[in-house]
Amino acid sequence: MRPLQLYEALLMLVGVSGAVQGMPCRMAKGWCIACNPVDTTKCSVCLSGYSPDATGACKPCPRNCTACTPAVGARKPSMVPGCQVCTLSVAKCSYCGQGFATNFTSGACTQCAAPNCAFCFADAKTGKQGCSGCLPGFLPEFPKPSNSSGGASTTCKVKCRDPHCTACLTHPANCAACASGYGAVRLTPTTARCVRCRVPGCQSCTNAITCTACLPTHVLDVFSGSCIRVRGT
Known part of the structure; x- marks a missing residue:
């Protein structure tokens, strides 16, 4: 089987056909996964981070956006600071990146208020922010539930003791993951450190x-x- 035939067979397996009436898809527009079934010079499905425009060409989505509609395209930059994925409008974010909380109602991204917080959320009822994950090298601590849904907000105030530790659990001296070139070695039932x-x-x-x-x-x-x-x- 030739490379093009193999490629089209793979597309067929995922429900996308790149050929029409035995004619190979020309893939003339670049960054194209599957062509328009009516006109094989136009793309209908693009790679992640690209979207087909009115001419069938794959245009890049706004910065930091991995999926967008043709209406968004690349004509305007993302209007939401901290946005990772915007699928409906450049003014409404679907998912915010690290260090930001996503407001699914307004589509806004709010910077995490808690220090050393990598992932945060906003309570659906009160709007109060909570942290759900720490930056590498900090210990996640879970106090009593602090939001209306009963979820526990994490604090990231304590730094892991080992300088090569990227994630510690239950105690700053209990390392669970280390930087590249190091491995976590258990010393006691409650402590572990990184060794080269x-x-x-x-x-x-x-x-x-x-x-x-x-x-x-x-x-x-x-x-x-x-x-x-x-x-x-």
Whole structure:
């Protein structure tokens, strides 16, 4: 099967046809996944971050937007600071990015008020903001539920003790995830720290000599926990 035929077969499997009456889709517009079934020189489905305009060309969505309608296109920049995805209008956000809370009624993005908060939310009834996730390196603490829906708001005031720790749980000395090249090693039932991976080509490890993920230039040997370098890299 030729590459184009294989590509069209894959599109058929997901419910999108790129061919009409045996004619191959020309994909003439760039960033196109599937062409218009009536006119194969026009695109009907574009890659993420692009949308077909009136001419059938794939135009980029507004900045920080991964999905948009043809009405949005690339003619205007996003009017909502902090917006990650806008599907209906450049003035109404569907999902806000890290560090912002999404108001699903107004489509506005409000910056997280709590210090060191990466993900926050606004209470549907009161509008009061709460935090649902911390920035890397900070301990999430859950006090009593503080919003009308009963969800617990997180505080991120305490920094993880290990400088290479990206996520600690229950205690600042209990590291659950480490930076690239390090692995979390349990010291006691309630504490763990990051140790440098000693295996050549290792990206993350369970201890200093057992690798769980290798660098792109290496392949993991799951039996020995070592990394084997790929030829030519």
